[in-house]
Structure formats: C-alpha cells, structure tokens
Amino acid sequence: MPSTVDKKNILLTCGLVALLVCTVVMSTGMGYMQIHWQDILRVIGSHVFHSPDLSISIEPSIHYVVLDVRLPRILTAVLVGAGLALSGVIYQGILLNPLADPYTLGISSGAAFGASFALLANLSLLGQFSTPLFAFIGAIATLFIVIRLSTFNGVISAQTLILSGVIVGAILSAGISFMKYLADEQVAIIIFWLMGSFGSSTWSGVLLLCATVAFGLLITLYFSRDLNIMSLGNRSSDSLGVETAKIRIILLLSASFVTAICVALTGIIGFIGLIVPHLMRYIVGPDNRKLIPASALAGAILLLIADTTTRAVLPIEVPIGVLTALIGGPFFCIIFRQKQKGRAYE
Amino acid sequence: MNNSLALATSGLCFSYGKSATIQDISVELQTGRFYGIIGPNGCGKTTFLDLLTGNKKPSSGTIDLFKAPLASYNKRDLAQHLAxxxxxxxxxxxxxxxxxxLMGRHPYIPRFSSPSPNDWQRVNEAMRAIGISGMRDRYTSTLSGGQKQRTVVARALAQDTPLLLFDEATSSLDIKYTLQIFNLVKDLVKNQQRTVIAVMHNLNLAAAYCDEILIMDKGKIVSSGATAQTLTTEIIADVFGVESTIVWDSYNQAQQICFRYRQTEK
Structure with missing residues (x-):
C-alpha cells in the first residue's frame, strides 16, 4: 500500500529542507545592510571550504556581518524553532492532549525560573553550562509537579493537565517577578531575555543547541512508532508490546531537556510547539514517523521567518516571544474551540 | 483430548492502596476453551485482566502463561502470545x-522496518472477518462507538495470538455485531485451538458462548466450572442480588436466564 504515500512524504521533506535553506539565505541577506545572496553563499563557502579565493572581492565587513552577526542568530532561531516544535510533538503525543506544548504546560516557565535563579545568584559551578543546567532542573521539576497535580487514580486527566500547567506557570512567573524585583541592575537583561531574544546568540550557543536538537530528534525518531501506538492509551499500547511506562519517561525527559536548553539560551518563546505540530498533522497526518521530521523543519522555518520579520521588516524590534504569543494565542483559542466540539482531528 | 495449560495463576493477590482488590485467585485455564468472567461492577474483573497482561504487577502469587512465568516474557514476546x-x-x-x-502487527515488525506482505495479509483478513474492510480509510475519530469497538477487535485479531482477552468487548455493539463477533471468536476457539477469556456483563451471552464460567465477587473467584453447572439461580442471587429463573432454550441449545425485576434481600 504505502509506497505512493512514502514518496509523497520524501518529496515533502525535501521541499521543507529546500525551503529552510532558502529562508536561511534570504534572512541572512535582509537587515540594515542588504547583502546579495550570491555574496552570502560565497562568504559561507569560503569559510566552510577554507578557500579565501571564493570571496576575495567581498568587503571584510560583509564577512563579519554574515558570519559573526547574522548567522549565529539565524541558526539559533532555526534550531530553537525545531527544538520547540519537536517538544510539542512529544508532549502532545504522550499526554494525548492537542493543547499541550512546552509553554502551556508551564515547562518553559519552569526552565526560565531555574535559569533566572542561576543568573541572579551568579551561579557558575559549571561555567557557561550552569544556566542550561538550572533550566533543565526547573523544567523537570515543573513537569513532575504539573503531571502530579493532574493525575487522579493513576490516570492523567486531559482537562486538568493544561489547567495545572497554567497554575504552576503562574506561580513560577510570580517567582520570576520576585527575583526581578530583587535583581536591581541585572533586571533589564533578565526582562529582555525572558521575553525571548535571539540578539545575543553566539556560535557556542548554536553548537549546544545543535547537539541538543540532534539528540532530541534521534531519540524521538527511534521511538516514533511506539509513540504512535501509545496514542491508543496505556492498556492497548502495553498489550501491543510497547514498553509504555519506560518510553513515556524517556520521551518526557528528552522533550523537557530540549525545551530547557532552548529557554536557557533564548528565553520563553511560546506557542511554536503548539502551532507547528497541528499544522503538520493536517498535512502529513498523525503518523509520528512523518510528523516528527516535518514538524522540526516547519518549526525551524516558522521561527526564523518570525525572527527575521521582527529584526529586519518591522520598524521596531518586537521581542520574539511577544510576537509568537500574539500570533499563537488566537491559534490556541481556535484549537481549544475545536477540541471542545470534539473534532480537532477530523 | 487437549489438556495443555494456557494460563495458570496461583495465590494471586493485588492490593490498591489499603484495600485488596484481588484476593488469592488460583485458576488453571486450558487451551482451546472459551472462558467467561462474570461478576458485579467493581468486583476486580478488569484488575484481574490487568494482572494477566502484565499491566499491573501482583502483590503476591504467580502467573504462568503457556507454562512459563509471565515475568519471563518481554513485552514483545508477551504481545505475540496475548492480545x-x-x-x-x-x-x-x-x-x-x-x-x-496494522498496529496489531507491531510486536512482529522490527524497528525501522515496513510491514511484510504477511503482516498485510493478517490485517486484511482481520478486517474482512470483522466486516470493516469497507471503512479502512476512514479516520477513527469519525467512527461511531460500535465501529471503533469493531476496529479494536480487528486489531486484536491481527495480533494473531493464541490467547485473547476481551474486557467487555461488545458493550457498544448492537445485537447483530455482538453475535457476529462472538461467533467469530467461538470459531477461533473451536477450529484453531485458541483460548479466549472474556469479561462479560450479559449473562445470557455468557451462557450461550462460554465453555466455562468464572464468577468473581469482591476480588475472589467464588465459583467456576462448566457453564451449565456454574450458572445457577442461587449464585446469581448471591453475587448479583437479583432473582432469576433458568430455563433451557432449545432454539440456541443453551441456558436462558430470566430475571425478575424486583430486588431480593441480600
């Protein structure tokens, strides 16, 4: 049966990869200083292949803008978009709730709380990794509390899950506000970081994100067929030979890890993990083997377009977290209405 | 004829919190038989099945599946023996x-592999047997309760296991599909020596289809044996607290239980 379907899927994946590459190149050219795409390719090429001849006619300032200013930011946006969308697929798949994403579950707030704590307390046990580490601890603790709050008689209630996420998120936000109040001078950095910002992206951040997202993607793809079957519920998936309890923990920890690293580096960027899996489910269907790569690619493209819009198109730079919330919030309302009508996945 | 054990439990107990929900169940179930479990709501039938599938771990006692301890099966192995x-x-x-x-074939398909022609054949056979081939491309979210239930039964058939567990598998089916599924299952038991354990609420269906009946009450098996000897008005009054009379239904060649709609003192 599925050979035509698979062909269609390969075509779609290739299309998304091509679109991502085009978006990256176009975004690199956009901004205060317009750069032609051929120049961008030559600068990147000369750097990657160590052949200075390729870009001999290009001004050094363009080198600097492309390699040190724009690309780290652009690649950060790409990787964070992929990571958040990936986490969204996992949370929605495991918790069987189309409204679940790192933001609505309060995981992002938990990570932000941990990271703010590390920033303010000036914790540097592990050098530059102490903020991501504390973000991860915050994310895991929040995940545990939210799931515990919404579990009755061993069953996670879908209705109370998001409610618990919102409540815990609100408490954590208050905690973050309190820390900001205590922060004095550093408060401006924290406020801007919390709203989500790619402005201070670095190549070392890109590498950390790259490793994290690759790890998340591999783990999720490895368990993707099990994740499909887990959508039938505990009893069914257990009786179909899936190690439900073990895989659920592995995937939830992985998703929280990916979320925590994204938040630690760029602040809270909401709704990407909610919107993207939804859109992709309409296009590729519910099969996680197709949904996971498609969502990661689409998340990367969407967040990059959003960031480029605020960086190079809008007259003032709106924080990216504010922009995604402004677009994603109404989308959440639509899904919520459809879910109430019980036809979110027709 | 055949007397090989499909499933044996010994001193099986399970407690949830403080209260024991399964108390000291010891049974021996033979292959090629259709077993019915009946009992009032909340008597532990589903928990008993959860223990048999490994979904819950017993607090004490043993379970042997085809003469090997349940714990010696890994999840995939188990799913090839029990649906x-x-x-x-x-x-x-x-x-x-x-x-x-197709998810019923999951335990047979290696990771990162596609379903084999044999897998597809099993899937098609199961759908044809249940009569859902015509709606193979419909989304399950658009199905009625009965259609969903038939899909799940087809999935269990595709799993192609020697032991089949049904937990109230026909609760949302109309009489035609209920009979269709039970006839089909009865055939599997008779012709392919499969073993079926079905939790049932409809006592007349149990009387018509089951070779043997296990009656549960308050976490214990209070009576078990051949259907005709086990289903008696006394035990029905005792366990369910309703009056009944049992007549022979020559049309079906089975017992027929008639209930009186008046509560007896218990």
Missing part, C-alpha cells in the same frame, strides 16, 4: 482504521 481488547481505549490522533488494525 487484549480493552474496555476503554483512545483511538489516537485520527489514525485511519487500517493504520489502527
């Missing part, structure tokens, strides 16, 4: 009927 049609189930994020039935 479950659960009472409650999700149908996921809108998979199609065919995709859900």
């Amino acid at each position: 479950l049609v659960p009472q409650e189930y999700d149908t996921g994020f809108g998979f199609s009927v065919e995709e859900v039935v």
Whole structure:
C-alpha cells in the first residue's frame, strides 16, 4: 500500500529542507545592510571550504556581518524553532492532549525560573553550562509537579493537565517577578531575555543547541512508532508490546531537556510547539514517523521567518516571544474551540 | 483430548492502596476453551485482566502463561502470545482504521522496518472477518462507538495470538455485531485451538458462548466450572442480588436466564 504515500512524504521533506535553506539565505541577506545572496553563499563557502579565493572581492565587513552577526542568530532561531516544535510533538503525543506544548504546560516557565535563579545568584559551578543546567532542573521539576497535580487514580486527566500547567506557570512567573524585583541592575537583561531574544546568540550557543536538537530528534525518531501506538492509551499500547511506562519517561525527559536548553539560551518563546505540530498533522497526518521530521523543519522555518520579520521588516524590534504569543494565542483559542466540539482531528 | 495449560495463576493477590482488590485467585485455564468472567461492577474483573497482561504487577502469587512465568516474557514476546481488547481505549490522533488494525502487527515488525506482505495479509483478513474492510480509510475519530469497538477487535485479531482477552468487548455493539463477533471468536476457539477469556456483563451471552464460567465477587473467584453447572439461580442471587429463573432454550441449545425485576434481600 504505502509506497505512493512514502514518496509523497520524501518529496515533502525535501521541499521543507529546500525551503529552510532558502529562508536561511534570504534572512541572512535582509537587515540594515542588504547583502546579495550570491555574496552570502560565497562568504559561507569560503569559510566552510577554507578557500579565501571564493570571496576575495567581498568587503571584510560583509564577512563579519554574515558570519559573526547574522548567522549565529539565524541558526539559533532555526534550531530553537525545531527544538520547540519537536517538544510539542512529544508532549502532545504522550499526554494525548492537542493543547499541550512546552509553554502551556508551564515547562518553559519552569526552565526560565531555574535559569533566572542561576543568573541572579551568579551561579557558575559549571561555567557557561550552569544556566542550561538550572533550566533543565526547573523544567523537570515543573513537569513532575504539573503531571502530579493532574493525575487522579493513576490516570492523567486531559482537562486538568493544561489547567495545572497554567497554575504552576503562574506561580513560577510570580517567582520570576520576585527575583526581578530583587535583581536591581541585572533586571533589564533578565526582562529582555525572558521575553525571548535571539540578539545575543553566539556560535557556542548554536553548537549546544545543535547537539541538543540532534539528540532530541534521534531519540524521538527511534521511538516514533511506539509513540504512535501509545496514542491508543496505556492498556492497548502495553498489550501491543510497547514498553509504555519506560518510553513515556524517556520521551518526557528528552522533550523537557530540549525545551530547557532552548529557554536557557533564548528565553520563553511560546506557542511554536503548539502551532507547528497541528499544522503538520493536517498535512502529513498523525503518523509520528512523518510528523516528527516535518514538524522540526516547519518549526525551524516558522521561527526564523518570525525572527527575521521582527529584526529586519518591522520598524521596531518586537521581542520574539511577544510576537509568537500574539500570533499563537488566537491559534490556541481556535484549537481549544475545536477540541471542545470534539473534532480537532477530523 | 487437549489438556495443555494456557494460563495458570496461583495465590494471586493485588492490593490498591489499603484495600485488596484481588484476593488469592488460583485458576488453571486450558487451551482451546472459551472462558467467561462474570461478576458485579467493581468486583476486580478488569484488575484481574490487568494482572494477566502484565499491566499491573501482583502483590503476591504467580502467573504462568503457556507454562512459563509471565515475568519471563518481554513485552514483545508477551504481545505475540496475548492480545487484549480493552474496555476503554483512545483511538489516537485520527489514525485511519487500517493504520489502527496494522498496529496489531507491531510486536512482529522490527524497528525501522515496513510491514511484510504477511503482516498485510493478517490485517486484511482481520478486517474482512470483522466486516470493516469497507471503512479502512476512514479516520477513527469519525467512527461511531460500535465501529471503533469493531476496529479494536480487528486489531486484536491481527495480533494473531493464541490467547485473547476481551474486557467487555461488545458493550457498544448492537445485537447483530455482538453475535457476529462472538461467533467469530467461538470459531477461533473451536477450529484453531485458541483460548479466549472474556469479561462479560450479559449473562445470557455468557451462557450461550462460554465453555466455562468464572464468577468473581469482591476480588475472589467464588465459583467456576462448566457453564451449565456454574450458572445457577442461587449464585446469581448471591453475587448479583437479583432473582432469576433458568430455563433451557432449545432454539440456541443453551441456558436462558430470566430475571425478575424486583430486588431480593441480600
């Protein structure tokens, strides 16, 4: 049966990869200083292949803008978009709730709380990794509390899950506000970081994100067929030979890890993990083997377009977290209405 | 004729919190038989099935499946021996009927592999047997309760296991499909020596189809044996607290239980 379907899927994946590459190149050219795409390719090429001849006619300032200013930011946006969308697929798949994403579950707030704590307390046990580490601890603790709050008689209630996420998120936000109040001078950095910002992206951040997202993607793809079957519920998936309890923990920890690293580096960027899996489910269907790569690619493209819009198109730079919330919030309302009508996945 | 053990439990107990929900169940179930479990709501029938599928771990006692301890099976092995049609189930994020039935082949398909022609054959056979081939491309989220239930039964058939567990598998089916599924299952028992353990609420269906009946009450098996000897007005009054009379239904060649709609003192 599925050979035509698979062909269609390969075509779609290739299309998304091509679109991502085009978006990256176009975004690199956009901004205060317009750069032609051929120049961008030559600068990147000369750097990657160590052949200075390729870009001999290009001004050094363009080198600097492309390699040190724009690309780290652009690649950060790409990787964070992929990571958040990936986490969204996992949370929605495991918790069987189309409204679940790192933001609505309060995981992002938990990570932000941990990271703010590390920033303010000036914790540097592990050098530059102490903020991501504390973000991860915050994310895991929040995940545990939210799931515990919404579990009755061993069953996670879908209705109370998001409610618990919102409540815990609100408490954590208050905690973050309190820390900001205590922060004095550093408060401006924290406020801007919390709203989500790619402005201070670095190549070392890109590498950390790259490793994290690759790890998340591999783990999720490895368990993707099990994740499909887990959508039938505990009893069914257990009786179909899936190690439900073990895989659920592995995937939830992985998703929280990916979320925590994204938040630690760029602040809270909401709704990407909610919107993207939804859109992709309409296009590729519910099969996680197709949904996971498609969502990661689409998340990367969407967040990059959003960031480029605020960086190079809008007259003032709106924080990216504010922009995604402004677009994603109404989308959440639509899904919520459809879910109430019980036809979110027709 | 055949007297090989499909399933044996010994001193099986399970407690949830402080209260014991399963108390000291010891049974020996033979292959090629149709067993019915009946009992009032909340008597531990589903918990008993959960223990048999390994979904819950017993607090004491042993379970042997085809003469090997249940714990010696890994999840995949177990799923090749035992299929479950659960009472409650999700149908996921809108998979199609065919995709859900194909999930029954999960324990046989290696990771990162595609279903083999044999897998597809089993899936098609199961859908044809249940009569859902015509809706193979429909999304499960658009199905009625009965259609979903038939899809789940087809999935369990595709799993092709020697032991089949049904937890109230026909609760949302009309009489035609209920009979269709029980006839089909009875055939599997008779012709392929499969073993079926079905939790049933409809005592007349149990009387018509089961070779043997296990009657549960308050976490214990209070009576078991051949259907005709086990289903008596006394035990029905005792366990369910309703008056009844049992007549021979020559049309079906089975016992027929008539209930009196008046509560007896218990």
